[in-house]
Amino acid sequence: MSLFKEDPLQVIVFQSYGTASHLYVRGRALEDESIDLEGKHPIKLLINAFKRFETDEIKHTPLLLKLPNGRIFETNTDEEGYFLVDVMVEGLDALTNEEGWLSFELAYKDFTNTRIIQLDNRFPGEMLIPSDKVSFGVASDIDDTILHTGLVSTLKWRVIYNTFLKRASTRSPLEGAAEFYHMLHRGSSGEEANPIFYVSHSPWNMYRYLEFFLKKNDFPKGPILLRDFGNFLNRKKNKEKPQKQREILNILKTYSNLNLILIGDSGEHDADIYLEIAELYPDRILAIYLRSVKHKKKMLRVKSLYEGYKTTPVLLVNSSKEAIEHARENGFIA
CATH class of the missing domain: 3.40.50.1000 (HAD superfamily/HAD-like)
Structure with missing residues (x-):
């Protein structure tokens, strides 16, 4: 049994951009250090800043990305916990909202470890597909x-x-x-x-x-x-x-x-x-x-x-x- 309590797992999905036929999603799998963005005390602010740069990455781990239409894509994290989904998929624009945002979910695949995973292992993400009708x-x-x-x-x-x-x-x-x-x-x-x-x-x-x-x-x-x-x-x-x-x-x-x-x-x-x-x-x-x-x-x-x-x-x-x-x-x- 570990002497120290292990932090829960999370996936941070970066807001990205793609096209109607190009799914491009980046993010990072990390331990959740419980960074408090509202923290006020100077010591707490320094601790939070330290946590942002001293990360505990989840390395070489398979993740699943699920689109609203049920299609699933698999990717793996690298040595620093980063992942990239870069695939050609037709019809993505049909899944966007009126602003052009495509919503999806990321999840750890077959994670049998006893570690706690935040958000019931359903991490939301978004990718922007600008309309052809925008001016600039x-x-x-x-x-x-x-x-x-x-x-x-x-x-x-x-x-x-x-x-x-x-x-x-x-x-x-x-x-x-x-x-x-x-x-x-x-x-x-x-x-x-x-x-x-x-x-x-x-x-x-x-x-x-x-x-x-x-x-x-x-x-x-x-x-x-x-x-x-x-x-x-x-x-x-x-x-x-x-x-x-x-x-x-x-x-x-x-x-x-x-x-x-x-x-x-x-x-x-x-x-x-x-x-x-x-x-x-x-x-x-x-x-x-x-x-x-x-x-x-x-x-x-x-x-x-x-x-x-x-x-x-x-x-x-x-x-x-x-x-x-x-x-x-x-x-x-x-």
Whole structure:
């Protein structure tokens, strides 16, 4: 008999995106560490932050994905507990709701261990299949674009403080951001379902935290696309494109008729990434919105980067109101 009580098992299903014939689902199988996103005490916040990064993965374990029509697909977790279902299946769009979301369930297969499994071994997941009738999509950064993190602060101390010593329920979105995103989601007619893709350099360990923040602050639901924590060092070594850039390029490739509006900030690399994407797809990037940051040197660099640039409309904004006015003038919103 074990001296320590084992944590129950869970499956975290990341909100993803696919097509009417492409089922693409990612997630992770972990022990449930009972992370309290509403915790208030500083010690508890540090413990929760530690739990997010010191995970107990369920490795090399078979999982089952069940669609609403009864079809079942099997996958296996890897060394870090991640899984991927990537199969071609016809008729998925017939299973979506009016917003284009396909709901399904994940479960551990034949788990005969005595371990407790949360939610009666029925873990809900969703995948977005945008309608062919939408006007455009939005690919948005999270950090310092809709959520103040302090990436431009000295030695990144504000990032550390905000990540580890502030609970998701008290983090405030940048003013007017949620309203602006809902207007973009509804489009010029006010009745559309334009997809919103949230793309960040944050690791998947932050998924639940960011999902909670977006829900609590009433942002439109959309796929949350993060990166593997271990890939950061590999990218530096192999000189790969940033995960954010590769994800946006994959969205453009997946939906060949979907134009995008790109939203980010002027603090880190969004300006460079978005410029490169716009040069590759000059006819499909409708606009670039970059939120200004309180860092004179970085702002001067971004302004010089886009000086004389005419391929795509670019707006450096100090407030969501400025972006709303520009979007309305260009017919993106009502």
